[in-house]
Amino acid sequence: MSRLKKSVIAALLLVFGILTGTISGQNDMQTTQDQQPGPQLEHTWSFQAGISEYFTLRNFDMVSLSVKRHFSNKSALRLGTWINFWARETSQSEIKNWDGTNADTEIENRYYFAALSLQYITYLSSGKDVKCYLGIGPRIRFEYWKTTYESKSDALTRLGGDSGEIFAGLQSNLGAEYFFTDNISLIAEYGAILDFWGYSDLYNYKNELSSGFRFSLSPLPVNFGVSIYF
Amino acid sequence: MICIKNFLTILVTFFLILSCVLTAQEGKALQEDSKNSLISGSRSLQFRISNxxxxxxxxxxxxxAKKHFTSNSALxxxxxxxxxxxxxxxxAVEEDDNLFELELIAQYIYYTSPKAPVNLYLGTGPQFTYNRHVQDRNYEETGEDAAWQYDRSWTIGLLATFGVEWFAIENISFFCEYGASIGYQSRYMESTPYQGYQDQETTQFRLSSQTVDFGLSVYF
Structure with missing residues (x-):
């Protein structure tokens, strides 16, 4: 065999050797990627935050704290809470227009707010990066505020008032979640709520009670946010 | 000299084969880049990208939502x-307020080349809306009507859209689309006389172009 033939065969063997190695490596990589099960969510916790303008964060799903606990890869409970309370006392002295005398008054304001939502979430698809889910559960909200005027002068006629509202409903969401890392995902969801809302306003200076209630089935604004798993 | 010539021949052969292999791989990579979720059975949610x-x-x-029947066609x-x-x-006054609003849109969407890196699509389908709002105010003591307002409207129309969709990854795409609609609307309003009219009926035929929609699709 001539030296040239030997050289060509050696070169071909080299090329096929490199090619075989490259293709085999690519196949291994592809197989590994295909076999990746995606993020393992079982027994994980996560926080949700809404994404607002220019990717700033805000409250998610109309609650200040949204936490999710996965029981398995396909099922989870999402709990949202928002609690707010403040009490304010003001002492003021007013000059009465009609006789120019002073009227000392104590004003007391109290405000209570609580919102709670609980959703059972089931994942309808188990894609590697993108998952679709359906959630359903109750949502309640309670709000009450009261203003009391206590006058040290008999002449002052202003009195306080109180007002409250309650909201209770059943909420459902259909959303999609994209995991761009194993621990962080972007979520976007449609929602609807079947609810009862009632309120009562009492203005003592008129001594009139205003009240109302409403039943509704309404769409909710799209929730767009980020979920961080740990 | 012969040895050098042989070596050069082998080198040239090697680089030619390598070039062919790399070119083929690059082509394959490009083909893989255009991999998307426009396949039979895929479903997606659509969101508008707003301000x-x-x-x-x-x-x-x-x-x-959207459901693909084939890679080319979807609903x-x-x-x-x-x-x-x-x-x-x-x-002194009691008010009853009742509202019903329904909007239904269905479009058949056709993708001209679902394997392309950027997918052009055309869509058409019906649109139906129905709104009914009744407000009734009564004096609580006498039960007499204080005010009454009834507003009912419905629209039936046909939508046509064309747009492009680009897959950022296999399951997420961005799209923008133009659209136009042709529709017929009927509206009937009735109220107590002091509102300015007793009853009013309007019918309207309209052909209008829609504003450009920019959105996001998530496939699963």
Whole structure:
């Protein structure tokens, strides 16, 4: 065999050797990627935050704290809470227009707010990066505020008032979640709520009670946010 | 000299083969880049990308979804439903307020070349809306009508859209689309005389172009 033939065969063997190695490596990589099960969510916790303008964060799903606990890869409970309370006392002295005398008054304001939502979430698809889910559960909200005027002068006629509202409903969401890392995902969801809302306003200076209630089935604004798993 | 020539021949052969292999791999990579979710059986949710990169509802406030029957054809469906029934008591006056709003949109979407890096699509389908709002105020003591307002409208139309969709990854795409609609609307209003009219009926035929929609699709 001539030296040239030997050289060509050696070169071909080299090329096929490199090619075989490259293709085999690519196949291994592809197989590994295909076999990746995606993020393992079982027994994980996560926080949700809404994404607002220019990717700033805000409250998610109309609650200040949204936490999710996965029981398995396909099922989870999402709990949202928002609690707010403040009490304010003001002492003021007013000059009465009609006789120019002073009227000392104590004003007391109290405000209570609580919102709670609980959703059972089931994942309808188990894609590697993108998952679709359906959630359903109750949502309640309670709000009450009261203003009391206590006058040290008999002449002052202003009195306080109180007002409250309650909201209770059943909420459902259909959303999609994209995991761009194993621990962080972007979520976007449609929602609807079947609810009862009632309120009562009492203005003592008129001594009139205003009240109302409403039943509704309404769409909710799209929730767009980020979920961080740990 | 012969040895050098042989070595050069082998080198040239090697680089030619390597070039062919690399070119083929690059082609394959490009083909893989255009891999997307426009396949039979895929489903997706659509969202509108609104001001300052926030997401809002797309077609229908309650849900906007798409189902592919083949890689070329799909059905896009939008639903909006709002039902409210309430009563308020203002002391002397009592008000009943009832609202019903329904919006249904269905579009057949056809993708001209679903394997392309950027996919052009055309869509057409019907649109139907129905709104009914009744407000009734009565004096609590006498039960007499204080005010009454009835507003009912419905629209039936045909939508046509064309747009492009680009897959950022296999399951997520961005799209923008133009659209136009042709529709017929009927509206009937009735109220107590002092509102300015007793009853009014309007019918309207309209052909209008829609504003450009920019959105996001998530496939699963």
């Amino acid at each position: 300052n990169l926030t997401l809002t509802s797309f077609e229908g406030a309650m849900i906007s 896009r469906f939008g639903l909006g439903l709002d039902i409210r029934s309430g009563q308020e008591d203002y002391g």
